[in-house]
Amino acid sequence: MKTIKSFLFVAGLAVSASSNLFAQEVSQNKVVITGVRFAYPLVDKWIKEYTAENPKAQITIDARTITDPEKYDLLIEAYDQDKAVKETREYISIGRYALLPVANSTSAFAKEYGDKGLIEKTYKQIFFHDIYAEKDNSITVPFTVYTRLQKAGAPLTFAKYFGYEQQQIKGKSIAGADEHLIKALLKDDTGITYTVPGLAYDLTTRKPAEGLTIIPVDLDGNGRVSKEEKQTDNLDQVLEKLETEKVKNVPVEYVHFSIAKNNSNQEAKKFLLWVASHADADLHRYGYLKPEPKRLQVEKEKLERFSAVK
Structure with missing residues (x-):
């Protein structure tokens, strides 16, 4: 009887140890x-491709609400952080995003300015009600501006640019x-x-999204919007122009x-390095501009040194 009990005890310890090792491995790969x-759509694609190559990896997106989740490994941001924050984190600039003005397609604003376009002074009057900007008395159509309530990358970048x-x-x-x-x-x-x-834009058809x-x-x-500048019907053409020409009135910032x-977390470091090497192929497909090569290379080298530290 003692022999059986001893066997069961040892077996139990083995199972417990095995479970602990499995839990530890899962934790290390999470x-x-x-x-x-x-x-998120772009990052989700990268997660699927990375985990196909690294099946043990368990990478998830914990969606941001008003604040960030309590615990996370990697943070995606769309604006330049303060110096104090930068000193505590390692960064990789995966791409750039542009900000474009859009209107409800049924609006009088869309009908008029979809053809006329916006120059800088009109832009400022519409979005900032700038009383010091040179007045454009031709703004006669009704419009309602929608903007973000919380601090976020897009509105910060948009406002800062102007x-x-x-x-x-x-x-x-x-x-x-x-x-x-x-x-x-x-x-509205x-x-x-x-x-x-x-x-x-609709990322499949590359045309403006329905209703926009x-x-x-x-x-x-x-000071005017030319025929060529009015060509906004194809996302790839818009991205090419923004990426190859020095343009104005289009805020651009890094992600x-x-x-x-x-x-x-070594898995998090490995995933970041993987993204740095693979991101280029997907950026245009998801509506992003490519990063400046020298900047990306410098950050990648810093990340490689950081990843070597266990």
Whole structure:
């Protein structure tokens, strides 16, 4: 009887040890990502490709709400962080996003400015109600600006480009993510907003998303919108112009992936390096501009050194 009990005890210890080792392995391979929501479709594609090559990896996106989740490994951000924050994290600039003005296609604003386009002074009057900007008395159609309520990459980048703060964007402030601005705009036949190409366009057809009109802007800053500048019907052509020419009136900013310098999660580090090497192939497909090569190379080298630390 004692022999049987001893055998069962040893077997139990073996099972327990095996379970602990399995749990430890799962923990080591688990990576939690959070951050700017408009990047999730692209990041989700990378997760699927990476885990196909690394089946033990368990990478999930924990969607950001008003705040970030309590625990995460990798953070996606769409604006430049403060110096103090940068000192505590390692960054990789995976791509750039542009911000384009869009309107409800049924609106009088879309009908007029979808053809006329926006020059800088009109842009500022519409989105910031700038009383010091040179007046454009031709604005006679009704419009309702929709903007983000919480601090976020798109509104920060949009306002900063034109010399303002996020809170100076005028209009209806919407809680939630960038896609919620689009949903609100589509319900309002006077609605206008700013958004990323990945939301402004149908990524399959490469045409403007249903119900949206892309408002052309004065890209060369000469005070008028030319016939060529009004060509906004094809996403790939828009991306090519933004990437190869020096344009005005289109805010552009980086999307960053970052990891805390005290994070020892090797799977998270491996995934970041994988993204740095593979991101280029998917950026245009999802409406992003490619990063500046020298910047990406410098950050990749820093990340490789960081990843070597266990």
